[in-house]
Structure formats: C-alpha cells, structure tokens
Amino acid sequence: MSLHKSRYHEVAAEIQLQIEQRIWLPGDRIPSIRKMSQIQHISPMTVLKAYELLESEGWVYAKIRSGYFVSAHLNRLAIPKQTTPQMINRAIKINEHVFDVLKSCKRPDIVPFGSAFPDPSLFPLRQLGLALAKTIKTMPVQSAVTELPPGSIALRRAIAKRYIRDGIDVSIDDIVITSGAMESLGLSLMAVTKPGDTVAIESPAFYGVLQTVERLQLKAVEVATDPQLGMSVDALMAVVERHDIKACWLMSKFQNPLGALMSEENKLAIRDILVEKKIPLLEDDVYSELYFSEQKPKPIKAYDEQGLVLHCSSFSKCLAPGFRVGWVVAGRYAKQVEQLQLMTTLSAAVPNQLALAQFVLHGNYDVHLRKLRRLLAGRQQQMQNAIELYFPSETKITRPEGGYFLWLELPAHINTANLLQVLLDEHNISIAPGTLFASDNKYQNCMRINCSYAWTDKTKRALITLARCIH
Amino acid sequence: MSLHKSRYHEVAAEIQLQIEQRIWLPGDRIPSIRKMSQIQHISPMTVLKAYELLESEGWVYAKIRSGYFVSAHLNRLAIPKQTTPQMINRAIKINEHVFDVLKSCKRPDIVPFGSAFPDPSLFPLRQLGLALAKTIKTMPVQSAVTELPPGSIALRRAIAKRYIRDGIDVSIDDIVITSGAMESLGLSLMAVTKPGDTVAIESPAFYGVLQTVERLQLKAVEVATDPQLGMSVDALMAVVERHDIKACWLMSKFQNPLGALMSEENKLAIRDILVEKKIPLLEDDVYSELYFSEQKPKPIKAYDEQGLVLHCSSFSKCLAPGFRVGWVVAGRYAKQVEQLQLMTTLSAAVPNQLALAQFVLHGNYDVHLRKLRRLLAGRQQQMQNAIELYFPSETKITRPEGGYFLWLELPAHINTANLLQVLLDEHNISIAPGTLFASDNKYQNCMRINCSYAWTDKTKRALITLARCIH
Numbered sequence: 001m002s003l004h005k006s007r008y009h010e011v012a013a014e015i016q017l018q019i020e021q022r023i024w025l026p027g028d029r030i031p032s033i034r035k036m037s038q039i040q041h042i043s044p045m046t047v048l049k050a051y052e053l054l055e056s057e058g059w060v061y062a063k064i065r066s067g068y069f070v071s072a073h074l075n076r077l078a079i080p081k082q083t084t085p086q087m088i089n090r091a092i093k094i095n096e097h098v099f100d101v102l103k104s105c106k107r108p109d110i111v112p113f114g115s116a117f118p119d120p121s122l123f124p125l126r127q128l129g130l131a132l133a134k135t136i137k138t139m140p141v142q143s144a145v146t147e148l149p150p151g152s153i154a155l156r157r158a159i160a161k162r163y164i165r166d167g168i169d170v171s172i173d174d175i176v177i178t179s180g181a182m183e184s185l186g187l188s189l190m191a192v193t194k195p196g197d198t199v200a201i202e203s204p205a206f207y208g209v210l211q212t213v214e215r216l217q218l219k220a221v222e223v224a225t226d227p228q229l230g231m232s233v234d235a236l237m238a239v240v241e242r243h244d245i246k247a248c249w250l251m252s253k254f255q256n257p258l259g260a261l262m263s264e265e266n267k268l269a270i271r272d273i274l275v276e277k278k279i280p281l282l283e284d285d286v287y288s289e290l291y292f293s294e295q296k297p298k299p300i301k302a303y304d305e306q307g308l309v310l311h312c313s314s315f316s317k318c319l320a321p322g323f324r325v326g327w328v329v330a331g332r333y334a335k336q337v338e339q340l341q342l343m344t345t346l347s348a349a350v351p352n353q354l355a356l357a358q359f360v361l362h363g364n365y366d367v368h369l370r371k372l373r374r375l376l377a378g379r380q381q382q383m384q385n386a387i388e389l390y391f392p393s394e395t396k397i398t399r400p401e402g403g404y405f406l407w408l409e410l411p412a413h414i415n416t417a418n419l420l421q422v423l424l425d426e427h428n429i430s431i432a433p434g435t436l437f438a439s440d441n442k443y444q445n446c447m448r449i450n451c452s453y454a455w456t457d458k459t460k461r462a463l464i465t466l467a468r469c470i471h
Numbered sequence: 472m473s474l475h476k477s478r479y480h481e482v483a484a485e486i487q488l489q490i491e492q493r494i495w496l497p498g499d500r501i502p503s504i505r506k507m508s509q510i511q512h513i514s515p516m517t518v519l520k521a522y523e524l525l526e527s528e529g530w531v532y533a534k535i536r537s538g539y540f541v542s543a544h545l546n547r548l549a550i551p552k553q554t555t556p557q558m559i560n561r562a563i564k565i566n567e568h569v570f571d572v573l574k575s576c577k578r579p580d581i582v583p584f585g586s587a588f589p590d591p592s593l594f595p596l597r598q599l600g601l602a603l604a605k606t607i608k609t610m611p612v613q614s615a616v617t618e619l620p621p622g623s624i625a626l627r628r629a630i631a632k633r634y635i636r637d638g639i640d641v642s643i644d645d646i647v648i649t650s651g652a653m654e655s656l657g658l659s660l661m662a663v664t665k666p667g668d669t670v671a672i673e674s675p676a677f678y679g680v681l682q683t684v685e686r687l688q689l690k691a692v693e694v695a696t697d698p699q700l701g702m703s704v705d706a707l708m709a710v711v712e713r714h715d716i717k718a719c720w721l722m723s724k725f726q727n728p729l730g731a732l733m734s735e736e737n738k739l740a741i742r743d744i745l746v747e748k749k750i751p752l753l754e755d756d757v758y759s760e761l762y763f764s765e766q767k768p769k770p771i772k773a774y775d776e777q778g779l780v781l782h783c784s785s786f787s788k789c790l791a792p793g794f795r796v797g798w799v800v801a802g803r804y805a806k807q808v809e810q811l812q813l814m815t816t817l818s819a820a821v822p823n824q825l826a827l828a829q830f831v832l833h834g835n836y837d838v839h840l841r842k843l844r845r846l847l848a849g850r851q852q853q854m855q856n857a858i859e860l861y862f863p864s865e866t867k868i869t870r871p872e873g874g875y876f877l878w879l880e881l882p883a884h885i886n887t888a889n890l891l892q893v894l895l896d897e898h899n900i901s902i903a904p905g906t907l908f909a910s911d912n913k914y915q916n917c918m919r920i921n922c923s924y925a926w927t928d929k930t931k932r933a934l935i936t937l938a939r940c941i942h
Contacts, residue, residue, distance in 0.1 A: 099810055106619060120613055129607025132822065136600025142591055143793060148577060179650045179795070179816040186815050195666050195688055211814040217666055322614060322821030324650070339570055343682040344657050345650040349820040350793030351603065 007042060011050035016059055016381075019070055026072045030060060033067075056455075057378065058385025073388040080258075080396040080409040082232060085203035085222040085442065089243050092213045092220050092439045097417060104430045111462035114420070114430030116256075118404050118452040120321055122375060124368055128320055131363065132355040143350050149341045150334070151177025151327070151348060154357035159327055162360070168302045174329045176337045179348045181286045181314035184328035184337075186212050187344065188310040189247060191336040192280045193218055197246040200239050202231050204407075204437030204446070206256040206284065209249050221245065222438060227398045227407060230260035233269040240277050247280050252300050254287040257407045257437050257448040259400025267300045274308060280333065281309045286326075289318040289369050291402040292377040307331030315356055318369065323352045376404050376452060383451035386460065390467035404452035409445060410470055416447040422469060429462045478513060482521035487530055487852075490541055497543045501531060504538075527926075528849065529856025544859040551729075551867040551880040553703060556674035556693040556913065560714050563684045563691050563910045568888060575901045582933035585891070585901030587727075589875050589923040591792055593846060595839055599791055602834065603826040614821050620812045621805070622648025622798070622819060625828035630798055633831070639773045645800045647808045650819045652757045652785035655799035655808075657683050658815065659781040660718060662807040663751045664689055668717040671710050673702050675878075675908030675917070677727040677755065680720050692716065693909060698869045698878060701731035704740040711748050718751050723771050725758040728878045728908050728919040730871025738771045745779060751804065752780045757797075760789040760840050762873040763848040778802030786827055789840065794823045847875050847923060854922035857931065861938035875923035880916060881941060887918040893940060900933045 105115040156175040163170035178184040195217035203222035224235035252262040301311035314326030396409035416433035423429040434443025576586040634641035649655040666688035674693035695706035723733040772782035785797030867880035887904035894900040905914025
C-alpha cells in the first residue's frame with residue numbers, strides 16, 4: 001500500500017502544483033477544509049491529511065481559526081546564474097579538502113549535508129542480500145573466471161534491455177561492467193586520452209572529474225555551466241574552437257553539483273559540436289534513474305549515431321550502494337575499455353554482478369525506483385522550503401528536477417570551507433564547500449547540500465544551525 | 472576426516488620423500504606390500520592404498536607379479552637456468568596476445584593449462600555464500616558509506632591479525648582494502664612513480680606488471696631472474712647502479728610464472744639494496760598462502776623497517792575468486808594509496824569485505840588453506856611427473872615449492888605462440904606462451920602451465936596431446 005500514492009497525496013500534489021504555478025500566491029488563503037471536501041468529493045479527513053502534509057513540507061502554514069495560507073517564503077530565493085570560469089587550458093590540482101569532507105561524512109554522529117551518497121536506508125538491502133545469497137548457491141564455480149571483462153552476460157543483458165526500453169539502441173557487446181561508475185569514467189577517459197591532453201569539463205564539476213584529470217596527468221578547460229541547463233553550448237563551441245580538446249566530460253542530467261538538466265535542443269547541439277570535431281564524449285549519467293518528472297529524460301547517448309559517446313552509469317545511486325557495480329556503454333571504444341579494465345581491477349565482484357542481474361530482471365526494480373523517486377522529490381522539496389524560510393534572502397538556490405543535491409550560492413563574503421570547519425567542530429554538521437568543485441578556489445561562497453535524508457527534527461535543527469552560522 | 476591426512480597418505484609421503492632424496496633410484500623396486508606392512512606395523516591394505524596413490528601420482532609403477540618400481544622418468548628433466556634479459560631501460564609494449572589467451576581460457580570446453588586462475592572448485596563458495604547472506608542481513612545500512620577507503624575495519628583487523636601471527640608487525644591503519652591485488656599493485660605503483668619514471672621488474676614477469684607499467688607510461692628494466700631463487704641480487708645491484716630506478720616490483724614467493732622462492736639471505740640482500748637507494752618495493756604476494764612446506768615463508772615485508780615495502784595480496788587465489796577483494800600494506804605510502812583509490816574505484820564491494828572478515832575470523836579459513844595446499848602440492852607433483860614422462864628430454868621444468876604454475880623451457884626451435892594456435896584450433900587446449908611474460912618477444916620457446924586442476928583422464932589426454940604437438 002505504501003508503494004502507491006493515496007488520495008490525500010494526490011490532493012496535496014494538486015495544490016502544490018497550483019502554488020508552483022502561482023495560482024495561489026504567498027499569503028493567499030487556500031480553500032477551507034469543508035469547501036475543498038465539497039469541490040473534490042472527498043472526506044474532510046482526507047483534505048485535512050493533505051493540508052497537514054503540505055504544512056509539514058512548508059508549502060502552507062495554519063493560522064488558528066483562520067485556515068491554511070500559502071507560505072510567504074516560497075520561491076523567494078533566486079536561482080544562480082550561469083557560471084563564468086576563465087576557460088583557459090591548465091593542469092588541474094585538486095583540493096585535498098575533498099578527502100577530509102568525505103571522511104567527515106563517515107562519522108555516525110554527523111548530519112551529512114556534505115555527503116555525496118544518498119541515504120543508504122533508501123535501498124532494498126535485504127532483498128539484495130537475498131538475491132546475493134541465492135546467486136551464490138546456484139552460481140557455477142567457473143563464474144569467477146567466465147565473468148571476466150566485459151562482465152556477466154546476464155547483467156549486460158539486463159542493462160541492455162533497459163536501454164532499449166528507453167529507446168536507446170545498445171547491444172550487449174557495447175557494455176563493459178566496471179567496479180562502479182568511478183572506474184568506468186576513469187577507464188573511459190584513459191581510453192580516449194594520453195597524459196598532457198586537454199579535456200573540456202563543466203564548472204563547477206563533480207570533484208571526481210577533477211581528481212581523474214589530475215591522476216591521468218591531463219589538462220582541462222572548465223566550461224561555463226548553467227545551473228538549469230548544464231554546460232553552455234556557446235561556451236563549449238568557443239572552447240573547442242580555441243583549444244585542442246581530446247575529450248569532453250559532462251552530465252546532461254542532474255549535474256553534480258548543480259542538478260542541471262539539459263534541454264533536448266542543447267543535447268543535440270552539444271552532440272553536433274563534438275561530432276564535428278570528432279571529440280569523444282564521456283557522459284556521466286549516474287543519476288539517470290532519479291528524475292522527478294513523469295518521463296525519463298534521455299541522455300545525449302540517445303542521439304549518438306557515431307559511437308562517440310561513452311555513457312557511464314552504475315547501480316550505486318539508485319539500487320545497491322556498496323556493491324560497486326557500474327558500467328560503460330563504450331561505443332567504438334568498448335574494446336579499449338575492456339582491456340584497460342583487465343589491467344586495473346580485472347573485473348567487478350562476480351556474485352554482486354549476478355545478484356544485480358537477478359534483481360533488475362526479476363526483482364521489483366521498477367517499483368523500488370518509483371518509490372525512490374517520490375521520496376527524493378519530497379525530501380528535496382522539504383529541504384528547499386526550509387532553506388527558503390531560514391536562509392538570508394541573498395541566497396541563491398537551484399531547483400533540480402532530479403537527483404538529491406541542492407547548490408547554494410551564499411552572499412559573497414561567506415567562505416564555505418571556513419564555515420565547514422566551524423560546523424564540523426562545533427555542530428556535527430557537514431557540507432560540501434564549493435571549492436571542491438573547481439580547481440582554482442572558485443565557488444568559495446557556494447556549497448552543495450545533500451537532501452536525500454528523511455526530514456527529521458534533527459535535520460531541521462541542523463539546517464537552522466547552518467542558517468544561523470551563515471547569518 | 473578428509474581434512475586430515477590418513478595413515479596411507481603418510482606412508483606414501485614418506486616413500487615419496489625417500490624417492491626425492493634418491494634413497495630409491497629410478498628402476499629400483501620398493502619393498503613389497505607384505506614387507507612394508509611388517510616394517511611399518513600397518514595393515515597390508517594401508518600399504519596397498521599408499522602404493523596405489525604413489526602410482527596414480529606417477530612416482531612408481533606396478534609390474535604384474537613383480538611389485539612396485541620407482542618410475543624411470545623422475546627428475547629426468549633439468550631446471551631452467553637464470554634468465555639473461557638485456558637489462559636496458561625502455562618503454563614496455565605488452566603483447567596483445569594476453570587478451571586472447573585470457574579469453575580462450577573462458578571457453579568451458581577448453582583444458583585451461585593457460586589459465587591464470589586456480590581451479591574455482593577448490594574454494595568454499597557455498598560457505599562464503601552463507602557468510603555473504605548473513606552479512607547482508609545484519610549489515611548496518613550506513614556501511615555503504617562508512618566502509619569507504621581504507622576499507623572495512625573488521626576486514627583490516629582480520630588481515631592485520633594474520634600478519635601479526637606470521638611475525639610481521641602490521642597495524643590496521645597500514646592496510647588499504649582494494650578491488651583485488653591487481654588494483655593494489657596498480658595504485659601502489661601510481662603512488663610511487665610518475666609517467667616517464669623507470670621501474671625494475673623481473674624477467675620473465677607476470678604480464679599484469681608489464682600492462683601496468685605500460686598503462687602508467689613508465690619505463691622498465693627487466694632484471695635477470697632465477698627460476699629457483701627469484702630476482703638476481705647481483706643483477707638488481709648492477710641495475711640500480713646504472714639506472715635511476717624509482718620502484719622495484721617483484722614476487723619473493725612462488726613468482727609468476729617461474730614459481731621461484733627467494734632465500735632469506737636474498738630477501739635481506741634485496742631489502743638492503745633498496746633501502747640504500749631509497750627505492751620503494753612493490754612486493755606482489757598473491758600466492759603467499761599457497762606454500763607446500765611446513766613453515767610459511769616470510770615476505771620481504773617482514774624485514775621492512777623503513778616502510779619502503781608496499782606488500783600487496785588478495786583473497787582471489789586462496790579463498791574467494793570473483794569477490795575482488797585485495798589489499799596493500801602500504802607502509803609510508805598508505806595515505807597516497809588510499810586517496811588514489813578514492814579517485815579510481817572508490818572502494819571494494821562492501822558486503823564482500825564484511826563477509827570475508829567474517830570468514831577469515833570465524834570460518835574454517837585455516838582448515839580450508841591446509842586442504843588447499845595439500846591438493847595443490849599433489850596436483851603439481853602429478854603434472855610434473857606426467858611432463859617428465861611425456862615431454863622431450865631437452866625440456867626444462869621448474870619445481871616450485873608453492874603456487875600452481877610450472878614454467879617449461881622447450882627446445883629452442885619451438886614457438887609456443889604458434890603452438891597455442893594449433894592447440895586452440897584443433898585440440899581445445901590452452902597454454903600461456905612465454906612471450907606474454909616479457910616485452911620483446913623473449914621466451915618464445917617457453918610456456919606456463921596451470922596445474923591446479925584435478926588430474927583426470929581428460930587432463931592426461933590433453934597433456935599427452937600437448938607433448939605430441941611439441942614432438
């Protein structure tokens with residue numbers, strides 16, 4: 001039952017949509033419980049539950065004896081503008097701070113706003129455990145050898161089926177299974193570059209990109225990126241004209257840290273630029289299943305006719321954190337990636353591959369995903385509403401349509417790396433400071449907030465503390 | 472019961488030892504069943520079983536009505552001499568053939584003499600499956616995050632305990648868990664070198680070394696290596712005097728492919744050379760548990776007082792193939808290795824780490840290992856005896872005291888890469904040609920044979936076919 005939206009959820013969603021569409025403005029009184037019950041032909045109790053839900057998420061507030069009013073603070077904060085990196089070609093030096101932030105998020109007492117991982121309790125770990133146990137019982141002993149790269153054929157088949165269902169033509173042979181998306185991205189980048197080469201990346205970018213670029217001794221041009229639309233088409237065009245770009249790395253969907261979702265038009269435009277210059281695209285699509293819309297947005301890979309796109313994803317963010325199983329649809333580079341993997345980790349863990357194949361094909365994977373999306377969408381909304389309520393009015397905030405990150409641009413004088421120190425030392429709260437996401441101390445007044453955790457009193461208190469520290 | 476040697480095993484082992492010590496020479500008649508039964512105060516049936524075991528392993532043969540005779544062919548073949556690579560500094564280009572060989576060994580119909588992996592049926596997969604299932608049921612949901620590098624504390628504790636039991640002082644913080652030993656070696660080499668640097672390696676060397684050196688754009692000097700004693704101390708001394716060596720990679724125990732076991736004297740001498748020149752040592756010790764002697768040989772790491780040795784190993788060859796869990800005791804480089812892992816695969820699979828910790832601490836790990844060693848020792852002996860019997864007398868063969876590989880030097884005109892082609896095409900047999908183990912087509916007349924599989928009629932027929940093709 002908990003897997004299906006009940007009636008009061010529907011009513012709440014309807015009113016929420018009306019608020020978003022500014023049919024009801026901040027301060028407006030929404031229809032009384034009695035009136036709404038008549039309009040909708042539902043019981044007053046259902047309306048009451050809907051209103052209480054809206055109140056708990058910060059959409060409305062109750063005034064005693066007067067009814068429910070649209071919260072005054074909603075959408076008060078602006079969305080950040082497109083970034084303006086220098087777009088010069090240079091070596092990348094990562095911020096050592098990344099390691100401290102990741103470490104700090106491991107502390108069990110911490111409120112992990114800085115975490116890169118979704119709340120682990122969102123995942124069907126018990127069911128996966130059963131699949132794993134069953135797999136091992138029936139696994140042919142030879143599997144340890146036969147499932148070498150490119151990986152379990154059962155899992156590759158399960159993955160290929162999902163691509164095809166999404167309208168993307170992928171064959172089993174195009175897929176290489178890896179030890180998580182981090183490996184698939186690293187191997188892909190290694191397959192298409194050599195030390196000294198230059199790659200185009202987003203700004204801000206997932207720090208894993210910066211680390212990989214540094215580790216492989218590459219150089220990078222950080223390209224202007226829009227918090228809503230992702231990497232700027234014009235900026236990329238200018239960059240490939242000016243520099244000898246050997247590869248481009250981007251996220252077209254729910255970009256980390258901005259949450260940007262590229263328009264179909266921009267996806268095509270970026271594809272055209274890269275095809276024109278024969279530049280391979282590493283499309284990092286680890287949040288592909290975490291969309292809040294009805295329709296699943298397509299990756300650029302869907303428009304790849306030349307095998308130039310290496311599409312990387314994994315189960316770590318949507319199903320099985322800790323299993324370390326990812327993949328890359330490597331197009332014309334599949335062979336190279338496969339060979340590189342043989343030289344680096346040999347293979348992803350075999351029982352884990354087989355158990356995931358089992359779960360994806362025969363488990364309730366889609367049911368799990370629907371529930372996960374709904375939970376993440378609700379938690380993001382709650383976090384946004386709270387930020388709208390408590391943060392300084394100069395704060396800018398993203399409104400992603402998927403994933404589980406918010407990107408905040410704070411007043412210019414605030415240094416979020418310093419802020420993190422205070423938060424860790426005095427309040428057991430972590431954040432991901434903006435400087436993690438660029439190479440030259442950019443985004444000092446920005447931060448990424450993880451909003452995948454349930455909205456509890458502790459979370460709320462932590463957010464208020466964070467807001468107070470900023471004020 | 473099957474876990475303990477029975478009396479007839481002991482009798483057989485005793486006679487085998489006498490044959491090895493040349494108390495009984497080829498052609499000699501060993502005592503009759505009745506006589507031996509009197510000497511040893513055991514039943515004639517026990518003696519018969521012992522003699523049958525010796526016969527099945529090729530030590531003796533029966534002549535009807537005459538008794539049992541020591542096989543004429545034993546130790547007929549010489550051991551290969553120390554190798555003589557050019558020891559020049561150069562870029563490494565791996566033999567693409569490696570990928571074909573590894574692929575061919577995946578075919579279920581093949582007799583996998585070329586395989587790099589031990590027979591998977593040697594491992595307690597069902598017990599591991601139970602450990603895995605149990606682990607997942609009780610695993611805290613946060614584990615996916617908290618077990619990030621350096622890895623599960625439970626597993627690192629289990630590993631540290633075993634080092635300490637072996638008399639090697641290792642703390643939990645020195646250990647980084649990786650996705651198999653291949654990753655621990657790759658990350659270790661990355662931690663201590665940069666592109667263009669030169670490393671000293673064995674000749675012949677495990678092809679994974681050559682691949683990693685190539686992938687990291689390093690150069691290598693291949694150092695003369697003895698089939699019995701491993702890397703030559705004198706040769707290494709000359710090499711470090713002549714070249715600017717930034718790291719040395721070797722296997723002190725059951726070297727792949729030679730099976731060499733370094734003497735304690737040589738281990739100390741090599742340590743001294745490296746300490747003198749401050750050269751970090753990557754000690755690949757994946758076969759450390761697969762010794763045939765009573766005492767477990769120590770690695771060079773045991774003599775490492777300066778933290779210069781990065782000791783890499785895994786569970787893939789001794790307990791859990793396909794789990795992809797290895798580690799490195801990284802000494803003074805632990806922090807760098809840990810950070811590199813965060814950038815490449817993030818972490819080994821979490822449930823697998825926890826299940827292994829469980830099994831190593833509370834399972835019958837040592838019982839399993841004892842049984843495994845006995846089986847491997849017997850299978851190697853059987854394979855050696857058969858090769859002695861069927862192969863040309865100019866063949867040279869190693870006699871390793873551990874692991875599961877034999878290295879054969881065939882008459883000079885034989886090209887084992889061509890031989891492999893014939894074997895694959897016409898006979899469904901694989902071998903690992905010698906050229907896989909060096910960078911310049913050396914060892915064309917050599918091959919590595921996997922002797923971890925049970926000695927069946929099929930195996931025997933395959934070996935005879937192989938011998939016939941060589942003749």
